[in-house]
Amino acid sequence: MTPSHIATDVAIVGAGPAGSLAARRLAAGGAQVVLLERASFPRDKPCGDGVSAAGLAILSHIGLGEWASRFTAPEALRLSPPDGQPLDVQPKAACYGRTIPRRLLDARLAQTAVEAGARLVEGTRVQNVELAGGAGVTVVAAGLKVTAQLLILADGSHAPVTRKLGLAQGPPRFVAARQYFAGDIGPPRRMEIHFQNGIGPGYTWLFPMGEGRVNVGTGSSIRRVRQGQASLREILARFVADPRATDGRLARAEPIGPLQGHPLRTQLGDTRTHAERVLVAGDAAGLVNPLSGEGIAQALESGELAAAHALAALEAGDFSARALSPYSRALEARYGPDWRAARILQLALNSPRLLNHVFRRLRRDEELALLIAYIIIGHKSPRLALRPTTLLRLLT
Ligand SMILES: Cc1cc2nc3c(=O)[nH]c(=O)nc-3n(C[C@H](O)[C@H](O)[C@H](O)COP(=O)(O)OP(=O)(O)OC[C@H]3O[C@@H](n4cnc5c(N)ncnc54)[C@H](O)[C@@H]3O)c2cc1C
Structure with a gap:
């Protein structure tokens, strides 16, 4: 069967926060x-949902x-060091953010891209990319070929396509897993971060979700997890x-659903974030905060930034690595x-x-505690x- 063919200005691989924001901005x-997108929405993504x-x-x-305002906003923060003596801090309410299940967030973000005019193709795993210099980019999936002037890779921390193109070097260095629990989960709006013995530089978290549910997870460096042999x-x-x-x-609460894990790319320098006709955004670009493990905001931000640079390249008709290099400089x-x-x-957390x-x-020192909490x-x-x-x- 001949694959169907779509010709477009920009092809984006991955409809997580980075890909959807890039698509929305470009279409707008x-x-x-x-x-x-390989999956079909609504799809889940292992995450703390913070x-x-x-x-x-x-x-x-x-x-x-x-x-977003309908989702739970934490109001207090408990930090717990390895000796187990908790420290309660009270950052300003506006600083916490909210716990938004990724199953809902990512579907809503993809919808905004579609509303802006982007064409979303779900349930389609990109298998290959052919970069043909002056002729543009061809993205190959089962039964589909997309030709484009420019490619944005937002394929997450596994980064299968970014790695295939030789742009992401080395495996991710961190890994994390989460599970939902329901029951007596403690103060319903308290966020907790526990620096458990033996998992530094990582930590274990409890993020409240409302209605007696909590997102519980743990993450650390892959090396540390292997060393601890657990x-x-x-x-x-x-x-x-x-x-x-x-x-x-x-121990008294009920787990809801399975424990699910995923790697985290925290090394900005491990990925070449631009090449001729290509930009890389989100986790694939190594934008997960090495300390907090957060990456949603950076995925959103870099998606927007990649789109802005892509629009400039389309306007100028110049897709050379040199013309796209300001994007990487902006990320750095x-x-x-x-x-x-x-x-x-991280050394201290170790x-x-x-x-x-x-x-x-x-x-x-209350003031210092607040700064460290922030x-x-x-x-x-x-x-x-x-x-x-x-x-x-x-x-x-
Ligand atoms: C357990 C855990 C907890 C976390 N907790 C938090 C948190 O509380 N707050 C926070 O800010 N960050 C958190 N993060 C990090 C956050 O999840 C990521 O930074 C964020 O998902 C990055 O968005 P992205 O769009 O770059 O990638 P992703 O969200 O991973 O999206 C990539 C998309 O690409 C698709 N894809 C991949 N390969 C292909 C292919 N070949 N063809 C088509 N599609 C493809 C995938 O299906 C996916 O939909 C956590 C991570 C983990 C693992």
């Missing part, structure tokens, strides 16, 4: 866009503010059963310094002794923790 800017304040601002900007499933089971961790709350300027600082702070020490300081939830730059005056307060 007058470009023809085909958005190719959309940060920065992510919410982008949702508002694209007209989804009211839609799977994320075993780490989470231990956490749930530990009476100290959540006063036995989770936006995230590079913070990602490098975050990796330094040491339970140091972490317990820092928490003893935080208990005596950094942990991705609301403030990790660079702030590395200022000499802050380091002095944290360590002495």
